[in-house]
Amino acid sequence: MRRLVIFVLLIVVISTWLMAKETIRIVWPGTSETEVAFSKELKAAIEKEYPDVSVEMLYIGWKDLEPKLITMVMAGNVPDLVMQQDYLTLAKMNALEPLNEYLKKQPINTVSEDVFIESLLKFSTYEGKIYTLPVVGIAYGLLVRTDLLEEAGYQPSDIKTWDDLVKIAKALTKDKDGDGKIDQYGIVYAAGAHRYAWRQAYIMGYSNNFSLDEVEKKQQFIEVLNLIKKLQPFMPPGFTTMDLKEAFQAYAMGKAAMMITGSFFTANVYPINPEVIVKTRAIPFPKGPSAKDYWVPVSNAGWAMFSKSKNKDLAWKILTFIVSREWGGRYSSFINIPARKDVSPEYVAELASAMYPKANAAIGNKNIISDFVNMASKYGKPMKIIPGRVEMEKVFTTYLAQFLQGQLSAEETYEKIKEGIEQIKKEF
Amino acid sequence: MEKTKRKVAIFFILPSLLVLLGLGLYPLLYIIYLSLHKLYLMAGPTPKFVGFSNYYKILFQDPQFYLVLRNTIVWVLGSTACQFLVAFPTALVLNSKVIKLKGFFRGIILIPWVMPIITVGIVWRWIYNADWGILNYYLFKLGVIKSYINWLGNQRTVWPALLIASTWKGFPYMTLMFLAGLQSIPPQLYEAAKVDGANNWNMFKYITLPLMKQVILVVCLVASIQTWNNFRMIWVLTQGGPGYTTTVLSTYIYMKSFSFYRFGEGATVAVISLIFVVVMIMTYLFVTKAYRLRWR
Numbered sequence: 001m002r003r004l005v006i007f008v009l010l011i012v013v014i015s016t017w018l019m020a021k022e023t024i025r026i027v028w029p030g031t032s033e034t035e036v037a038f039s040k041e042l043k044a045a046i047e048k049e050y051p052d053v054s055v056e057m058l059y060i061g062w063k064d065l066e067p068k069l070i071t072m073v074m075a076g077n078v079p080d081l082v083m084q085q086d087y088l089t090l091a092k093m094n095a096l097e098p099l100n101e102y103l104k105k106q107p108i109n110t111v112s113e114d115v116f117i118e119s120l121l122k123f124s125t126y127e128g129k130i131y132t133l134p135v136v137g138i139a140y141g142l143l144v145r146t147d148l149l150e151e152a153g154y155q156p157s158d159i160k161t162w163d164d165l166v167k168i169a170k171a172l173t174k175d176k177d178g179d180g181k182i183d184q185y186g187i188v189y190a191a192g193a194h195r196y197a198w199r200q201a202y203i204m205g206y207s208n209n210f211s212l213d214e215v216e217k218k219q220q221f222i223e224v225l226n227l228i229k230k231l232q233p234f235m236p237p238g239f240t241t242m243d244l245k246e247a248f249q250a251y252a253m254g255k256a257a258m259m260i261t262g263s264f265f266t267a268n269v270y271p272i273n274p275e276v277i278v279k280t281r282a283i284p285f286p287k288g289p290s291a292k293d294y295w296v297p298v299s300n301a302g303w304a305m306f307s308k309s310k311n312k313d314l315a316w317k318i319l320t321f322i323v324s325r326e327w328g329g330r331y332s333s334f335i336n337i338p339a340r341k342d343v344s345p346e347y348v349a350e351l352a353s354a355m356y357p358k359a360n361a362a363i364g365n366k367n368i369i370s371d372f373v374n375m376a377s378k379y380g381k382p383m384k385i386i387p388g389r390v391e392m393e394k395v396f397t398t399y400l401a402q403f404l405q406g407q408l409s410a411e412e413t414y415e416k417i418k419e420g421i422e423q424i425k426k427e428f
Numbered sequence: 429m430e431k432t433k434r435k436v437a438i439f440f441i442l443p444s445l446l447v448l449l450g451l452g453l454y455p456l457l458y459i460i461y462l463s464l465h466k467l468y469l470m471a472g473p474t475p476k477f478v479g480f481s482n483y484y485k486i487l488f489q490d491p492q493f494y495l496v497l498r499n500t501i502v503w504v505l506g507s508t509a510c511q512f513l514v515a516f517p518t519a520l521v522l523n524s525k526v527i528k529l530k531g532f533f534r535g536i537i538l539i540p541w542v543m544p545i546i547t548v549g550i551v552w553r554w555i556y557n558a559d560w561g562i563l564n565y566y567l568f569k570l571g572v573i574k575s576y577i578n579w580l581g582n583q584r585t586v587w588p589a590l591l592i593a594s595t596w597k598g599f600p601y602m603t604l605m606f607l608a609g610l611q612s613i614p615p616q617l618y619e620a621a622k623v624d625g626a627n628n629w630n631m632f633k634y635i636t637l638p639l640m641k642q643v644i645l646v647v648c649l650v651a652s653i654q655t656w657n658n659f660r661m662i663w664v665l666t667q668g669g670p671g672y673t674t675t676v677l678s679t680y681i682y683m684k685s686f687s688f689y690r691f692g693e694g695a696t697v698a699v700i701s702l703i704f705v706v707v708m709i710m711t712y713l714f715v716t717k718a719y720r721l722r723w724r
Binding site: 067070071088089092093094180181182192193236237238239240241246250255387388390391394397398399401402405407427428 | 468469470471472473557558559568574575576577578580581582583666667669670671672673683686687688689
């Protein structure tokens with residue numbers, strides 16, 4: 001009897017082991033309602049396509065993504081796949097698997113090196129190694145509320161230079177109910193989190209034809225600082241402590257008429273107030289005084305595999321599934337710019353209509369897609385991959401805060417930022 | 429027999445001892461080890477021995493370190509003092525005979541203390557929100573301010589704002605401790621003083637205060653140690669900003685390690701911070717005379 005029990009138990013254990021599903025752990029940084037809903041659909045689709053795979057989604061917002069991933073890697077708790085915008089730190093830690101060799105193999109799920117838009121794949125490449133497969137292109141610019149602009153007697157096309165921007169931001173700053181308090185501000189710049197404060201200033205810097213880490217370009221740099229100072233009275237009082245999410249809220253609720261952001265705009269604003277999507281257009285950030293041409297920063301979000309993934313072959317299959325024409329295309333339908341050559345903006349717009357059913361948001365989104373695609377193709381310039389950028393962000397925001405509170409002049413602020421950034425650069 | 433007893437004792441102590449060694453001693457030693465190494469993830473994942481150069485860099489070359497240290501002292505002293513100023517009178521009131529429904533009020537004041545610190549931080553962040561915060565809303569409605577104030581973004585208002593939030597969260601603990609102290613004072617002392625014609629102020633000055641001195645000292649010391657390591661409240665409210673205005677040692681350690689990936693330097697700041705905490709603990713042991721206890 002005892003032998004029989006042992007035998008049965010053994011069979012159960014062995015069969016359970018054999019039938020056990022492989023788990024793939026995916027870190028998902030898009031935490032807006034739309035993106036989380038999409039991730040659930042994707043998980044179901046992967047598990048349907050690969051019945052032996054169980055997908056575990058780990059939701060970590062963009063802001064906390066890097067430190068949390070690093071902690072996980074250092075603790076040996078390594079997931080398999082992650083979406084990345086700034087992959088450099090993890091790549092430098094040898095935590096990411098270079099994908100060049102995988103791309104040379106027989107294509108799976110319609111994924112090969114040549115299906116991606118070259119400039120976007122270039123952004124995924126550092127020192128010859130491809131670390132991420134782009135799923136969407138991201139372009140950055142100025143998002144404007146056309147209805148509020150019209151109310152003030154302007155069109156988006158009137159904003160061509162920084163002077164125009166300041167003038168229109170001023171015109172859009174209003175005390176609408178006459179209680180002595182301003183209810184609508186011209187523009188919002190989320191300067192509360194270093195990452196976003198830097199990125200928005202970076203967009204301004206690009207519009208003045210330089211990258212913010214090029215501190216030797218004194219005049220251009222000081223012009224950016226002065227622009228922020230000039231716009232300060234036309235921004236909500238809490239802008240220096242605002243996170244990007246709060247800036248989206250301010251824009252969506254009509255507290256700000258313009259905002260500096262990227263092509264992930266619709267996904268973030270739609271859950272707050274879908275009605276503003278159709279009243280929004282995207283334009284390149286206006287030209288600075290030292291600029292010869294518009295420069296629209298372009299980057300990507302792509303999928304990376306961890307070098308310590310326990311099942312790299314399977315992880316690769318899932319990765320290709322995520323960036324396949326179908327799922328990559330679907331993801332770009334709400335983040336706007338497809339990263340694959342075989343996903344047309346029309347196809348994306350068609351998919352997006354199902355994503356954004358309320359308040360004609362699909363039409364608005366289609367307009368925004370075409371705005372971003374047009375400006376990226378005309379003026380797109382890949383953002384620089386800057387080693388030590390996170391530390392530079394802190395240096396920048398520290399002295400920017402002092403500048404905005406009147407403790408430092410533009411010249412002094414520039415000198416302090418320059419000194420800090422040069423110090424960081426020395427290590428590379 | 430004695431030997432067996434000892435073995436049994438060791439057997440039962442062992443799990444706790446292992447946890448203590450694994451979660452207490454090992455990280456401590458590892459932090460000291462890291463502080464003597466350069467581990468900057470942007471330069472590679474392998475630590476490189478550099479001796480005391482991290483200490484030299486932090487103490488003599490880091491432009492922010494002394495500001496951060498000053499902030500920490502302001503945060504610890506300010507927070508403890510404010511908590512004391514609210515907690516002691518509250519304890520006196522709750523201990524007095526005048527108050528009815530004492531149990532109810534004692535329960536009510538515990539609410540801030542039992543709330544998770546992150547929740548408290550988020551609530552206060554919303555109260556202080558420059559655009560939608562309830563504080564600005566009412567101050568504006570009442571005509572106290574002419575335009576909305578960015579409480580957490582302004583260098584002049586950010587510290588008072590933080591201290592108010594910290595006091596609200598921390599004073600119930602102090603109140604409870606003081607209440608326990610007050611209740612341990614024998615009532616006969618007050619009765620005798622009354623017979624001798626002492627008024628309330630005299631009783632407070634000559635009985636309550638001297639007998640509470642030890643309790644006040646110990647409670648304030650414990651609160652100081654807790655505040656020194658209170659990372660969460662500042663992180664949720666300001667993340668150490670604007671700039672480094674509210675960065676304290678605990679947030680600086682996090683920033684160095686997990687934002688800038690300079691684990692060696694982060695560990696160095698942690699060791700320096702530890703030295704301060706050790707000094708505070710020694711003072712605590714000295715004040716409470718706990719070092720005299722003989723454990724059998």
